[in-house]
Amino acid sequence: MATRSNDTDSDSKAPRPRNARATKELLLAAATTEFAQYGLAGARIDRIAERAGANKRLLYVYFGDKDELFTAVLKHQVGKLAEETPLVDGDLVSYAGTRFDYLLTHPETARLAAWRRFEADHHTASEVEGYQGKVEAIAAAQREGRLDDSLPAVDLFAMVLRITESWLDAPPALLAVSGEQPRSPKRLAQHRAALIEAVRRITTPGPPAHVG
Incomplete structure (x- = not known):
């Protein structure tokens, strides 16, 4: 008789999707590196998404356009500087x-x-x-x-x-x-x-x- 595959084991080996918070943090970190290197005008959304290993569409979903993303990066950096x-x-x-x-x-x-x-x-x-x-x-x-x-x-x-x-x-x-x-x-x-x-x-x- 054929043995049924273990669904639990199979599922545990499948890649799990990232949650929204983790993806946003990865995008923010990637954007920080990109903007620090190239500035607002020189930064590219494609490179930010590639650095984060995330779909470019999610960047627009979470942060809006490039200007809003730059503002979010600055806000995060200013907050860290003030705290430290x-x-x-x-x-x-x-x-x-x-x-x-x-x-x-x-x-x-x-x-x-x-x-x-x-x-x-x-x-x-x-x-x-x-x-x-x-x-x-x-x-x-x-x-x-x-x-x-x-x-x-x-x-x-x-x-x-x-x-x-x-x-x-x-x-x-x-x-x-x-x-x-x-x-x-x-x-x-x-x-x-x-x-x-x-x-x-x-x-x-x-x-x-x-x-x-």
Whole structure:
């Protein structure tokens, strides 16, 4: 008598379809790599789908068009950056070091920000809210005498942001002037120490002005 095949064993060997959440995460990761490398204009939906190993149609289903996908990538990256680099009690010195470390280990975040400035100069309400909270924390620290108050809080924060990116975004010719490999552990440690000292100097309150 013929033996019936085991349906359970047969089914267990068949490839299982991905769930929607897993597919969306794969597409988002692939889009992050693609946009970081090529920007919004140069990115291709076909390549993103191929990187993710997913049907191109699903990308449109989950994210809409390419512009909406770029916005979704930026939102995800901004959220991760904010989560990993909190500004605690207006401590800009600590914040600067933490932000430098994050951008160093997540270069795609810095590249996406650069592409965004060139190609999609817009902002979302959540981004404004995030920056507003940081500026308010800096202003509070200034009022309490923990940070220098000679500069407006928003300008001080903008300067600190640029300082954290100064070496990572420097012109190649300037990087060569150091005489060392720009990304060697020694050179990066030297620059990290320098940027922290720079932030310390511009944020530390000075002695009260002499009156009379």
